[in-house]
Amino acid sequence: MSTDEPAEETYNPWTVVNLVFRHLADAGLHPVLGGAGDPGAHAAELLRTLGVTPAAHDSRLREAVRDELAELRALHERS
Secondary structure, eight states: OOOSSOOOOEEOHHHHHHHHHHHHHHTTOOOOSSTTSOTHHHHHHHHHHTTOEEOOOOHHHHHHHHHHHHHHHHHHHHO
């Protein structure tokens, strides 16, 4: 089955959160996305704005990302 239209692209919003947080943390900043709440919704909205459909993510990935973000925050609290 072939079409002229490209397949809809999807991307995990947590990958965007991770990328942004790492980049800002590497620059010595203390990143905050979404206030004190879940940044995934904001990252998903950013993807939609860029024309990319946010992909569903499973709970294991969510936990891994949460742990990694906590580590980044802890590193910057010490600096």
